[in-house]
Amino acid sequence: GAVVSQHPSWVICKSGTSVKIECRSLDFQATTMFWYRQFPKQSLMLMATSNEGSKATYEQGVEKDKFLINHASLTLSTLTVTSAHPEDSSFYICSARDGRLRYEQYFGPGTRLTVT
Amino acid sequence: GQQLNQSPQSMFIQEGEDVSMNCTSSSIFNTWLWYKQDPGEGPVLLIALYKAGELTSNGRLTAQFGITRKDSFLNISASIPSDVGIYFCAGYTNAGKSTFGDGTTLTVKP
Numbered sequence: 001g002a003v004v005s006q007h008p009s010w011v012i013c014k015s016g017t018s019v020k021i022e023c024r025s026l027d028f029q030a031t032t033m034f035w036y037r038q039f040p041k042q043s044l045m046l047m048a049t050s051n052e053g054s055k056a057t058y059e060q061g062v063e064k065d066k067f068l069i070n071h072a073s074l075t076l077s078t079l080t081v082t083s084a085h086p087e088d089s090s091f092y093i094c095s096a097r098d099g100r101l102r103y104e105q106y107f108g109p110g111t112r113l114t115v116t
Numbered sequence: 117g118q119q120l121n122q123s124p125q126s127m128f129i130q131e132g133e134d135v136s137m138n139c140t141s142s143s144i145f146n147t148w149l150w151y152k153q154d155p156g157e158g159p160v161l162l163i164a165l166y167k168a169g170e171l172t173s174n175g176r177l178t179a180q181f182g183i184t185r186k187d188s189f190l191n192i193s194a195s196i197p198s199d200v201g202i203y204f205c206a207g208y209t210n211a212g213k214s215t216f217g218d219g220t221t222l223t224v225k226p
Contacts, residue, residue: 105149
């Protein structure tokens with residue numbers, strides 16, 4: 001149980017285009033979903049937290065107009081990187097929490113984004 | 117904001133050795149979680165701790181929730197090559213706000 005999937009697992013896009021990453025909880029209802037960014041050999045950097053049906057709460061320094069997050073259902077959240085630039089290249093990981101299971105977060109396998 | 121100090125930053129050990137890593141904070145947490153991340157993958161939950169003083173095992177892994185609620189440690193006994201990866205601690209407040217440590221990178225030499 002507690003499986004989270006992400007799609008795509010990797011994507012290459014051209015500078016200036018937008019990319020959408022999907023995060024799904026497969027066998028539980030995710031009341032809260034989190035989006036992280038991770039640079040090589042570094043820790044997880046929380047970008048935003050979203051509750052189903054509500055606007056996402058962004059961490060300081062994260063541009064909400066650039067990283068659009070939608071948590072439209074209890075099993076799906078999307079992160080759209082708009083007008084991507086090479087510096088947006090990174091490993092993006094989502095995680096989901098079932099509110100009935102205390103605080104455990106279950107992570108997706110991550111999406112490697114490369115902007116050329 | 118709350119900060120976690122996770123140490124050591126990296127470890128190079130021989131297969132069969134025991135490993136110990138810890139996280140400390142100046143803040144109190146109500147839950148501690150330990151995760152392992154393999155290269156190119158998302159973190160996987162290893163152990164969850166909910167009460168001060170709690171000691172929990174998962175196979176060769178043992179973790180403890182410090183009595184002051186400001187620290188936690190993770191031990192791995194008799195390490196094997198597949199233990200290689202990055203280990204993260206995460207502390208959670210009552211409000212569900214999480215703070216992650218910077219990770220401990222473990223290398224196991226056969």
